Amino acid sequence: MSQVLSFHVLLSAETHRPSSSSSKSLKLEQRTKTSISTPRKGNFNPSRKTQKLNTEVSTYRGGQFNPARKTQKLNLEISPHRAVSAVRLMRIEMGGAFADLLNEKGKGSGENEMGYVERTLGFRTRDLEDRDLRLVTEIVGGTIRWKRYLDHLISSICRDANTFSRMEPLLLQILRIGFYEIVKLNMPPYAVVDENVRLAKIALRHGAGNMVNGILRKLVLLKESNSLPLPKVEGDDRTQARALATLYSHPVWMIRRWTKHLGQEEAIRLMAWNNSDPSFSLRANSGKGISRADLVTKLNLLEVPHELSLHLNDFVRMKKGLQIVIQAGLLKEGLCSVQDESAGLVVSVVDPQQGESIIDCCAAPGGKTLYMASLLSGQGMVYAIDINEGRLRILKETAKLHQVDGVVTTIHADMRSYADNNTMKCDKVLLDAPCSGLGVLSKRADLRWNRRLEDMEELKNLQDELLDAASQLVKPGGVLVYSTCSIDPEENEERIAAFLLRHPYFCIDPADKYVPSEFITEHGFYSSNPVKHSLDGAFAARLSRAL
Numbered sequence: 070m071s072q073v074l075s076f077h078v079l080l081s082a083e084t085h086r087p088s089s090s091s092s093k094s095l096k097l098e099q100r101t102k103t104s105i106s107t108p109r110k111g112n113f114n115p116s117r118k119t120q121k122l123n124t125e126v127s128t129y130r131g132g133q134f135n136p137a138r139k140t141q142k143l144n145l146e147i148s149p150h151r152a153v154s155a156v157r158l159m160r161i162e163m164g165g166a167f168a169d170l171l172n173e174k175g176k177g178s179g180e181n182e183m184g185y186v187e188r189t190l191g192f193r194t195r196d197l198e199d200r201d202l203r204l205v206t207e208i209v210g211g212t213i214r215w216k217r218y219l220d221h222l223i224s225s226i227c228r229d230a231n232t233f234s235r236m237e238p239l240l241l242q243i244l245r246i247g248f249y250e251i252v253k254l255n256m257p258p259y260a261v262v263d264e265n266v267r268l269a270k271i272a273l274r275h276g277a278g279n280m281v282n283g284i285l286r287k288l289v290l291l292k293e294s295n296s297l298p299l300p301k302v303e304g305d306d307r308t309q310a311r312a313l314a315t316l317y318s319h320p321v322w323m324i325r326r327w328t329k330h331l332g333q334e335e336a337i338r339l340m341a342w343n344n345s346d347p348s349f350s351l352r353a354n355s356g357k358g359i360s361r362a363d364l365v366t367k368l369n370l371l372e373v374p375h376e377l378s379l380h381l382n383d384f385v386r387m388k389k390g391l392q393i394v395i396q397a398g399l400l401k402e403g404l405c406s407v408q409d410e411s412a413g414l415v416v417s418v419v420d421p422q423q424g425e426s427i428i429d430c431c432a433a434p435g436g437k438t439l440y441m442a443s444l445l446s447g448q449g450m451v452y453a454i455d456i457n458e459g460r461l462r463i464l465k466e467t468a469k470l471h472q473v474d475g476v477v478t479t480i481h482a483d484m485r486s487y488a489d490n491n492t493m494k495c496d497k498v499l500l501d502a503p504c505s506g507l508g509v510l511s512k513r514a515d516l517r518w519n520r521r522l523e524d525m526e527e528l529k530n531l532q533d534e535l536l537d538a539a540s541q542l543v544k545p546g547g548v549l550v551y552s553t554c555s556i557d558p559e560e561n562e563e564r565i566a567a568f569l570l571r572h573p574y575f576c577i578d579p580a581d582k583y584v585p586s587e588f589i590t591e592h593g594f595y596s597s598n599p600v601k602h603s604l605d606g607a608f609a610a611r612l613s614r615a616l
C-alpha cells in the first residue's frame with residue numbers, strides 16, 4: 070500500500086501545486102496588494118511589521134488565472150515547514166493525519182498541507198519546496214517521538230502546572246517544535262526562538278508570542294548551562310521506569326515490560342533505536358523484470374546512498390533519500406517497493422516455490438503477498454485474504470502494477486469464517502497476524518502513544534483464534550508460518566507454545582534452513598532484533614503439519 074500511497078502524494082504535488090518558480094513569479098506578476106489580516110475568533114493581533122508583509126493574492130492554476138479560486142492571505146514571514154508542521158501535529162493529535170511519510174494516504178502533498186494551514190491558521194505561506202517537505206517529515210516525526218520528554222521540559226519551565234495543562238493546542242505544538250529544534254536538532258537557538266515567536270504571534274496573538282519567547286529563552290539558557298531539568302534514574306523499579314520514560318520518551322508500561330524481558334540495559338538500547346531516524350529498504354520488483362542491479366543503477370543516477378542487503382538478493386538498504394525515490398517515480402512505476410528486510414526474511418521462512426498454492430491469511434496491504442508472488446515466477450497462486458476491503462483493493466491494484474496479478478487471487482473475508490466454511494487446503498499458509506507492532510516503533514513514530522497495555526491481552530486472544538483458523542487451511546504435509554512485527558514473547562513464542570499444545574499434529578520446522586543463523590532462536594524460530602540486526606523487529610515460526 071505504501072508505494073501506492075506515496076505515489077498519490079507525489080502525483081497531487083506535481084499536478085496541483087505551482088512550482089516554486091511559478092509561485093515566485095506569482096508574487097511579482099499578480100495583482101499584489103497589502104492587506105491587514107483579519108482577526109480569527111477575535112484573538113488575532115499581529116504586529117505592524119507583520120501586517121505590512123501579509124499580501125492578499127489571487128492564485129493561478131497551471132499558469133492560468135483561476136477566478137473560481139478564492140483570494141487567499143499569503144504570509145511571507147512564516148517559514149512554510151514550520152506552519153505545516155504545527156498544523157500537521159495538531160491534526161495527528163486529533164486523529165486526522167498520520168505521522169509517517171508512508172502512511173500519508175495521499176494527503177501529504179504540499180497543496181493539501183497548505184490547505185490545512187490556511188483553514189487552521191487563516192493564512193497561507195509560500196509553497197512548500199522539497200527541502201521544506203523533508204523538514205516537515207523530520208520535525209513532525211521527531212516531535213512525536215520525543216513528546217513525553219519535550220512535555221516534561223516544557224511543563225518544568227512553565228511557571229505553574231496549570232499553565233501547561235491548560236495550554237491551547239496550537240501553542241503547545243509550537244513550543245514542542247521549538248524545544249525539539251533546540252534540544253534534539255541543535256539548531257541555532259535564537260533563530261528558532263524568533264521564528265516560533267513570530268508563528269505564535271501571527272497564528273494566535275501577541276501575548277502567545279511573548280509566552281513562547283519567555284519559555285524558549287529560558288530553555289536556551291538551561292541548555293547552555295547544561296542544566297536541563299531532567300530526572301535521575303534512581304529509586305525503586307517503578308520510579309526508575311518513570312524516569313526512563315521521560316528520558317527516552319516512551320510509555321511507562323512498555324519500559325516495565327522490556328525491562329522484565331530484556332533487562333534495563335537492553336531496554337535502553339531498544340528505546341534509543343526507536344528514537345533514531347528510521348532506515349528503509351527497497352525491494353527490486355523482479356515480477357516486472359527489475360533486478361537489484363537495475364535498481365542500484367537508478368539509485369546511483371539519483372545519487373541516493375545505499376547498501377546491498379547482506380541477507381536478501383533483491384533488497385537494498387538506505388538511510389536517507391526516500392523522498393527522492395518517491396519523487397523520481399520508482400514506486401509509482403512499480404519498479405520497486407519499500408519493504409523492510411525483516412519482512413523480506415519472513416517470506417524467506419515461507420520459502421515459496423514455483424507451482425505452489427499459498428494462502429496469505431492477513432494479506433493487506435500486501436508487502437509479503439507481492440514478494441511471494443514475484444518468487445513464484447508465474448507458476449502457482451497466492452490467495453490473499455483480508456478483512457479490510459479497502460486495503461485489499463490496494464493490494465489488488467499494486468499486484469497489477471507489479472505485474473504479478475496472474476498469480477494473486479484476492480479474497481475479502483474474515484479468515485476465521487473463511488476457514489470454517491471452505492474446504493480449500495494449500496501447500497503453505499502464512500499468518501502475518503495483527504500485532505502490537507512493538508518491533509517497528511522507529512518507523513511508526515506515533516504508535517508508542519497509541520498502544521495500551523490492555524491491547525496486548527486482546528491481541529493475544531485474536532492471534533490464538535487466527536492461528537487455529539489458519540491451521541485448518543494447511544494440507545497434510547504442508548507448512549504453516551506464523552509471523553508478527555512484534556518483539557514481545559507473549560505475541561510470539563508463547564502463542565506458538567500454546568498452539569502446539571492445542572494442535573499436536575503440528576511441529577516446529579527449524580527456520581535455519583531458510584534464513585541466516587544469526588536470526589535463529591534457540592527454539593528454531595526466526596527473530597530479527599532492532600538492536601542486534603539494525604532492522605525492524607519481526608518474528609516467524611515455521612510449523613509442519615503431519616501427513
Ligand SMILES: C[S@@+](CC[C@H](N)C(=O)[O-])C[C@H]1O[C@@H](n2cnc3c(N)ncnc32)[C@H](O)[C@@H]1O
Pocket residue numbers: 412430431432433434435436437438454455456457460482483484485501502503504
Ligand atoms: C500485520 S497486517 C498484515 C500485513 C501484510 N501481511 C503485509 O505484509 O503487508 C494485519 C492484517 O490483518 C488483517 N486482519 C485482521 N483481522 C483479520 C481477520 N479476522 N481476517 C482477515 N484479516 C484480518 C488486517 O486487516 C490487516 O490488514
